[in-house]
Amino acid sequence: MTALEQHVFLKKMEKRLWEAACKLLPSLDAAVYKHVVLGLVFLKYVGDSFVQRQEELKAQFADPDHEYFLDDDLEDEELLNDELEERDYYTEANVFWVPEKGRWSTLLECVKLNPGSKLPWGAEFKSVGSLLDDAMDAIEKENPVLKNVLNKDFARLQVESSKLAEVMDLINTIPFEHESLKAKDILGHVYEYFLGQFAAAEGKKGGQYYTPKSIVTLIVEMLRPYQGRVYDPACGSGGFFVSSEEFVEAHGGRVGNLSIYGQESNPTTWKLAAMNMAIRGIEFDFGKEPADTFGNDQHADKRFDYIMANPPFNISGWGANKLADDVRWKYGVPPDSNANFAWMQHMIHHLGPKGKMALLLANGSMSTATNGEADIRRQIVDADLVECIVALPGQLFTNTQIPACIWFLNKDKSNGQNIETLRDRTGEVLFIDARKCGYMIDRVLRDFDREKDILRIAQTLLNWQMGDKAETPYADEAGFCASVELKDIRKHDYVLTPGRYVGAPEEEDDGVPFEEKMAALTSTLFEQMAEGQRLDGRIRENLKILGFGD
Numbered sequence: 001m002t003a004l005e006q007h008v009f010l011k012k013m014e015k016r017l018w019e020a021a022c023k024l025l026p027s028l029d030a031a032v033y034k035h036v037v038l039g040l041v042f043l044k045y046v047g048d049s050f051v052q053r054q055e056e057l058k059a060q061f062a063d064p065d066h067e068y069f070l071d072d073d074l075e076d077e078e079l080l081n082d083e084l085e086e087r088d089y090y091t092e093a094n095v096f097w098v099p100e101k102g103r104w105s106t107l108l109e110c111v112k113l114n115p116g117s118k119l120p121w122g123a124e125f126k127s128v129g130s131l132l133d134d135a136m137d138a139i140e141k142e143n144p145v146l147k148n149v150l151n152k153d154f155a156r157l158q159v160e161s162s163k164l165a166e167v168m169d170l171i172n173t174i175p176f177e178h179e180s181l182k183a184k185d186i187l188g189h190v191y192e193y194f195l196g197q198f199a200a201a202e203g204k205k206g207g208q209y210y211t212p213k214s215i216v217t218l219i220v221e222m223l224r225p226y227q228g229r230v231y232d233p234a235c236g237s238g239g240f241f242v243s244s245e246e247f248v249e250a251h252g253g254r255v256g257n258l259s260i261y262g263q264e265s266n267p268t269t270w271k272l273a274a275m276n277m278a279i280r281g282i283e284f285d286f287g288k289e290p291a292d293t294f295g296n297d298q299h300a301d302k303r304f305d306y307i308m309a310n311p312p313f314n315i316s317g318w319g320a321n322k323l324a325d326d327v328r329w330k331y332g333v334p335p336d337s338n339a340n341f342a343w344m345q346h347m348i349h350h351l352g353p354k355g356k357m358a359l360l361l362a363n364g365s366m367s368t369a370t371n372g373e374a375d376i377r378r379q380i381v382d383a384d385l386v387e388c389i390v391a392l393p394g395q396l397f398t399n400t401q402i403p404a405c406i407w408f409l410n411k412d413k414s415n416g417q418n419i420e421t422l423r424d425r426t427g428e429v430l431f432i433d434a435r436k437c438g439y440m441i442d443r444v445l446r447d448f449d450r451e452k453d454i455l456r457i458a459q460t461l462l463n464w465q466m467g468d469k470a471e472t473p474y475a476d477e478a479g480f481c482a483s484v485e486l487k488d489i490r491k492h493d494y495v496l497t498p499g500r501y502v503g504a505p506e507e508e509d510d511g512v513p514f515e516e517k518m519a520a521l522t523s524t525l526f527e528q529m530a531e532g533q534r535l536d537g538r539i540r541e542n543l544k545i546l547g548f549g550d
Helices: 003-024 030-061 071-075 077-084 087-091 104-110 128-142 161-171 183-208 213-223 239-250 267-278 340-349 373-382 450-469 486-491 514-545
Strands: 228-232 258-262 304-309 351-362 386-391 404-410 428-433 481-485
Touching: 003 161, 003 183, 030 077, 030 087, 030 104, 030 128, 030 161, 030 183, 030 267, 104 128, 104 161, 128 161, 183 239, 183 267, 213 239, 213 304, 213 351, 213 404, 213 450, 228 239, 239 258, 239 267, 239 304, 304 340, 340 351, 340 373, 340 404, 373 486, 386 450, 428 450, 428 486, 450 481, 481 486
Parallel strands: 228 258, 228 304, 304 351, 386 428
Antiparallel strands: 351 404, 386 404, 428 481
8 A cells, every 4th residue: 555545544544433422422611522533542552452462472472482382271261361461461561560450341332231231351340431430440459651641531531321322333443454554553543633633622722732743743853853863842632752653663763762841731632642652652740740840850860862852832931930940941041921942942941062952932932032032142142052943834723823943952063963964054054935835724724745845845945955965956945045153143133033144035937028917917907997987877877776876
């Protein structure tokens, strides 16, 4: 199956699932409903993974050349079943151990029982909601990495058991096997799709946990996290981590080469992120608990190779007064009225010696001169940390219409990082004006095309970084990109708006002489003026017929 056929398959499935899911529970708010659906997707995933591992083990037990070969014991069904229940077989393959009461196939059977019936493990069946809560609790207890992560509020929502059972039947239609896609990939796509749909349904609140996929992909493609520690101090549902893993796989690397670290203050979003990692088998460290990044840094002693973040724009009252002497404010104390440069300096503080970072911020961060922010920006520029600034088009976000940009900072612009060998970019900054990139999905939302927009922007940065070593050497492009020295930025009073440096795009000459163009335009204008006079006359005549006018 080709990549296009896979894409079509996934899109059809996602749309069908979403439309059906919305019909099943129309009375629930999206903020609540997402935890129901995503929780069930998680149960389906761990259940499928467990069954897949069981099938692998059965084949290994029957293989004389495998170390797990059971020989004559294969005839003893009881012994075989006992062997299949050995926890170590699953954990060694990085598969969650799922106890009986948490297994998807068992849950599908139990939801058909009447209240008061006995469950296979002896407990009394009360409702589907209680059954699901117990399943989540059992899985959490058996897998320490999931401690306090799973949603256990199904019973509290008081949704009819029949409705929950229907949603489970719907989630169960997600195909476990496919000719060219792994179950993990399929379920991962569904999870990501649902996150995006819920974010759109929740509007402004949805943006607190979800960054549009195209922006995440753009940042990851530009930052290129091949190996090392990856960190997001405002990780939301973990989109940057998922894309980082996908980037490594797409470029032939090992997913295990990345170590994932994050922090999130919202408890429910913290759980969403952990489930998002678990459903893909990604190991992660999100700290001991949900916590405020500024006031309770969960990774205070760690330094990272790559940092990516989309924190809330322009937030005020973030606690600056309590942190006035914080070691992170190397370039100036950020004002309590705006946390933009608090986020930036927090991330700079956590960069390793050759660390790189990307930060989504409101456009005002590139030019503001209020509350000492201009001085902080000046010091960061003079420290030669800024590598690239990208101005984004409007309408990319579901939660805000505030124009945004991406800051790319680098602790060491003199060469590459890890496996890369790049030219020395000391004292230079690349400006990219991407405001005209993308296309409109509908009347209110814009998206990036991977080939025309994402890869074009990412390749522009890479060509600039590589210099003569690039297949297509970098060159300034009027209206799109410009390489600028720090001395020129200083002349512009440290304002970093790309439009100031890239200029206007050159207009294409269509070869038509000016005199011909002017004659054609004048002729058209006179025709339209004549038509306007004719229509005015018709309107006056009609008004006379109706008894109005002279």
